[in-house]
Amino acid sequence: MNAFDTLLANGLAVAEHRPWPRAIVDEDAWRSATAALREGVLSLLGLWGEHDAVHMAVYDTQTRGAAVLTLPCPNGAFPSVALSHPPAIRLERTIADLFGFVPLDAPDSRPWLDHGRWDVRHPLGATSPETTHAPYAFLANEGEALHQIPVGPVHAGIIEPGHFRFTANGEIVVRLEERLGYVHKGIEGLMCGADIARGAKLAGRTSGDSTVAYTIAFARAVEAATQSEAPARAHYLRALMAEIERLANHLGDVGAICNDASFAIMHAHCSVLRERVLRAADLCFGHRLMRDCVVPGGVTVDLDATGANALRELIKDVRHQFPQLVSLYDQTASLQDRTVTTGTLKPELARQFGAGGYVGRASGRDFDARRAFAYPPYDVLTFDVPVLQEGDVNARVWIRIREIEQSLSLIEQILATLPSGSTQTDIPLRAGEGVALVEAFRGDVLVWLRLDESGRIARCHLRDASWFQWPLLEGVIEGNIVADFPLCNKSFNCSYSGHDL
Numbered sequence: 001m002n003a004f005d006t007l008l009a010n011g012l013a014v015a016e017h018r019p020w021p022r023a024i025v026d027e028d029a030w031r032s033a034t035a036a037l038r039e040g041v042l043s044l045l046g047l048w049g050e051h052d053a054v055h056m057a058v059y060d061t062q063t064r065g066a067a068v069l070t071l072p073c074p075n076g077a078f079p080s081v082a083l084s085h086p087p088a089i090r091l092e093r094t095i096a097d098l099f100g101f102v103p104l105d106a107p108d109s110r111p112w113l114d115h116g117r118w119d120v121r122h123p124l125g126a127t128s129p130e131t132t133h134a135p136y137a138f139l140a141n142e143g144e145a146l147h148q149i150p151v152g153p154v155h156a157g158i159i160e161p162g163h164f165r166f167t168a169n170g171e172i173v174v175r176l177e178e179r180l181g182y183v184h185k186g187i188e189g190l191m192c193g194a195d196i197a198r199g200a201k202l203a204g205r206t207s208g209d210s211t212v213a214y215t216i217a218f219a220r221a222v223e224a225a226t227q228s229e230a231p232a233r234a235h236y237l238r239a240l241m242a243e244i245e246r247l248a249n250h251l252g253d254v255g256a257i258c259n260d261a262s263f264a265i266m267h268a269h270c271s272v273l274r275e276r277v278l279r280a281a282d283l284c285f286g287h288r289l290m291r292d293c294v295v296p297g298g299v300t301v302d303l304d305a306t307g308a309n310a311l312r313e314l315i316k317d318v319r320h321q322f323p324q325l326v327s328l329y330d331q332t333a334s335l336q337d338r339t340v341t342t343g344t345l346k347p348e349l350a351r352q353f354g355a356g357g358y359v360g361r362a363s364g365r366d367f368d369a370r371r372a373f374a375y376p377p378y379d380v381l382t383f384d385v386p387v388l389q390e391g392d393v394n395a396r397v398w399i400r401i402r403e404i405e406q407s408l409s410l411i412e413q414i415l416a417t418l419p420s421g422s423t424q425t426d427i428p429l430r431a432g433e434g435v436a437l438v439e440a441f442r443g444d445v446l447v448w449l450r451l452d453e454s455g456r457i458a459r460c461h462l463r464d465a466s467w468f469q470w471p472l473l474e475g476v477i478e479g480n481i482v483a484d485f486p487l488c489n490k491s492f493n494c495s496y497s498g499h500d501l
Contacts (some may be wrong), residue, residue, distance in 0.1 A: 014204040016435040021449030022068040047091040049099035080106040161498035191460035207498030213440030215294035216448040222296035225434030234298035235376040261338040298424030343488035356443020358399040363391035369439040429455025462500030
């Protein structure tokens with residue numbers, strides 16, 4: 001029996017939790033799981049609270065199994081995971097903000113989402129009317145010739161708010177510290193007591209550029225909790241929307257990264273291609289971002305012959321034009337000078353933080369939820385997961401380029417094999433617990449929920465890939481010049497909104 005199975009065997013299994021096992025464990029087992037995270041045997045998928053417990057989702061890197069461990073917190077405290085596994089630091093700070101639980105011996109006890117501007121403290125736990133905080137204490141920096149550069153939270157462009165505190169020696173960055181939480185929306189609080197239809201809308205608004213991925217994850221979690229299954233045609237249409245979403249975002253990112261290196265022509269051409277993808281999505285599904293098209297039980301809109309033909313023409317255009325842009329990127333020496341060896345993420349850090357998407361795959365972490373969990377229809381579709389080892393801005397661009405090529409192939413396969421039949425089935429109103437991990441364009445999105453006896457949402461947790469990517473951005477900028485931060489930042493393109501639940 002391996003360490004993963006031992007953890008589950010020593011806990012109390014929760015029968016209504018699907019499709020992964022969930023076990024209620026004691027503090028010893030919780031610490032054993034933390035040790036396994038530190039040793040790299042397990043990878044952290046999520047850490048969140050509830051009114052009387054904390055939950056940890058873990059992935060076994062050897063068996064590729066996943067599970068949720070639950071630790072009751074009758075005294076309002078739990079052994080810190082972050083004490084020996086740094087990727088949990090911000091997750092624990094969030095649990096403390098939302099629920100008031102104390103992570104014992106935590107390395108960082110500062111608030112994270114709570115900026116002292118809410119009406120109450122600990123809004124999802126034992127609320128307190130106290131709302132004031134001491135001024136936020138950024139980490140201390142010592143040394144001669146060091147100076148600080150504060151950036152944000154309000155930025156010059158149309159961008160969400162986030163504060164970046166640079167410490168530099170001349171132009172060389174020696175530390176970057178982020179402060180987020182400015183776009184906290186209270187989505188998890190709004191989920192409590194909502195019906196499934198309302199929950200799907202909220203999930204789709206967690207991070208607007210990933211609305212398809214979030215609603216697929218939410219739908220799959222509900223379907224697991226209620227032991228229901230969407231029709232085959234709906235699964236294919238969901239995947240079609242997900243690949244269109246991935247295609248649009250990757251095209252936008254490739255251009256925007258080049259723009260931050262002052263290579264505006266790439267930005268212009270990629271923006272044109274992205275616009276064509278969005279217009280095709282609108283023609284096919286009635287919305288440029290395909291918002292509210294995926295619901296538990298299936299999809300709300302079908303694909304007709306006109307839409308299918310438009311997608312085929314789109315693929316033809318992108319296949320014709322995009323290789324020329326790739327060649328332009330690859331053969332422009334001044335551009336390569338800005339992206340190659342800039343903002344390098346070491347493979348060991350990518351593995352430790354469980355970095356998903358292009359961030360992890362550009363640094364050697366070979367993980368893709370579409371393959372690891374093989375949810376339909378990816379279990380029957382053919383695709384490659386590109387992986388590079390260099391971990392710099394250039395590698396993150398090339399992962400996007402290769403994923404664009406894979407998405408084009410997947411869209412073609414879906415159109416060629418799209419089954420006939422219904423697109424939606426009724427979801428029974430019953431109690432249950434469900435979890436799903438879905439591959440968004442940034443990386444894996446986790447949704448965990450519990451439904452009460454009436455089929456309403458008792459608790460729902462959503463975790464964006466950005467939770468494990470934002471801290472890594474702090475690491476990759478060290479030793480680079482201040483002027484390269486926009487380039488590094490855009491190559492990560494972390495979500496503010498998806499992080500600031």
